[in-house]
Amino acid sequence: MNENAKARINGILLSIAHKIGLFLAMTVICLPGLWIVLASFRPTVEIMAKPPVWIPQDLSLDAYVAMFSGVGQGGIPVIEYFRNSLIISVTSTAIALAIGMAGGYAFARFRFRAKSSIFLGLMLTRTVPGIALSLPLFFVYSKLGIIDTHFGLIMAYVALNVPFTIWLIDGFFRQVPKDLAEAAQIDGCTRWQAFWQVEFPLAGPGIASAGIFAFLTSWNEFALASQLTRSVNSKTLPVGLLDYTAEFTIDWRGMCALAVIMIIPALVLTFIVQKHLVSGLTSGAVKG
């Protein structure tokens, strides 16, 4: 066999190996999600069976029907939880993005005293685990009387998300050449117009990814929410999962069904924003 044929076969084998490797990796990543969706349709006996029942025998929508059936019939106030989650996540994301854009732009474009220390300080706040903040936050919030309010959770999530949004958006503004804003100013824009007309659209993908991140963090957050919420006034979907635990039993099927309800909006949002995450939008702006 000549060397060319050998190299060709090696190439084919390698590409098959890559595909198998990728398939295994994707399986590991996707399986838990798939298992949750599957479990939401299966009776608890089947979910808990040992040895596990791999092929579902008995699929039904009972868990979903029960969830919306109202308290007393196995239902939970899922609409209220959903509403709370949505209000808190959307508001905190919007605020975190506004602050992140202002901060990211400032870090990318301006020179000021102690810039790198401030930036480092912001990043260091990310090293503190959220759960470690729950007790101090609880004390402060109870003194302020904002336990079990949307406002309290929104504040906490904004604080959690802002360092990350600033960091991410800063990186994207740095990629937008400074010349473009200057050209826009020469073309008759004010600084503010130059930002909205030129720099903002070009940093759009970065702002969108920061938005997704901030939204998902708030949407999925459990540790702080479980401490700072009390009732249907402010309980979010992740905290609502606890409604399926009783003293001696856990309704795994119900929990999985609620988890699916939680996953759907996040998935939809990611798909919507994803097409805006086209990188390389600035190509062609400067040089050849």
Added chain:
Amino acid sequence: MATVSLEKLVKRYGAVEVVHGIDLEVADREFIALVGPSGCGKSTTLRMIAGLEPISGGNLKIGGKIVNDLPPRSRNLAMVFQSYALYPHMTVRENMGFSLKIAGQKPEEIAPQVEEAAKTLDLTHLLDRRPSQLSGGQRQRVAMGRAIVRNPEVFLFDEPLSNLDAKLRTQMRVEIKKLHAKVQSTVIYVTHDQVEAMTLADRIVIMRDGYIEQVGTPEDVFQRPQSKFVAGFIGSPPMNLKDAEVADGQLVFENGDRLPLPARFRERVTAGQKVTFGLRPDDLYPAGHGIHSGEDADVHDQDLRVILTEPLGNETLVFSDFGGAEWVGRMLNPRRLTPGDTLPFCFDLSQAHLFDRDSGRTLRG
């Protein structure tokens, strides 16, 4: 159309002063080129004129009006950037019409103006493309189109051709010259390429370390450089500049080699004076292979040994050894030379320059 005046213009970054109180008058419809090596302050000066850098001292007047603190949009100028700075999310049409849109003009008013500029620059077929789909030269033309559409009083160019290849640069140079002839605006053009400056400008401003070294027409700065720096900067290959001392009506070089003192400097130097002698490569040539512009008496013949040659086709650059240093001469109608050959050379001293060695200023007076 407008004049531009720089009066004692200063730029400081913190404690560091980078432009030191320069004065310059640019006449209406004049094409001025700012040239100089990297870091000489030419781009900073242009950015101050544009309003992109705050002015630290002095006055800037456009059309006789002080504009020191006006934002770029209120100065009625257009700028072509080195990087082109096209808006990548807009088509060529939108890029070119952007300034009019910002000025509040209606789409139906904008369209004919964009079409007109596109026709001038041969961009009509590209109007619906994005910048990323254009070649370097096309992007450059769009950047110029964007400037034209604004119909400004003053055009600013910041090294607009330095990202293009040599052939395209020559082509665009011609287009810029045509454009200036057509729109008749005041142009301030920054470049580090002396060929661009010489070919395009009515007057050239040579800058160095934040000072203006000389302002003059291309002929002026080439033929009558005011300083050693200008003499060495303008001209390619650069002028031969060699240190010498005046003794017995002659110039004595480092190794004792001598040249007669050019006639027009005899009254201007004294014995023992330390000078720098300057001679352009065009004025140092193998006998019979050059043109001397003065009297025969001003031509000094000298045998020189050839070190190296650079054949360019219609001429050959000849490097030779004299006065303990290397000199470059230009041989017209070249014949083949071999390094090591010794042959008679002509020094056309009528075209020679003398500079004071310490101050670097010309001794021509």
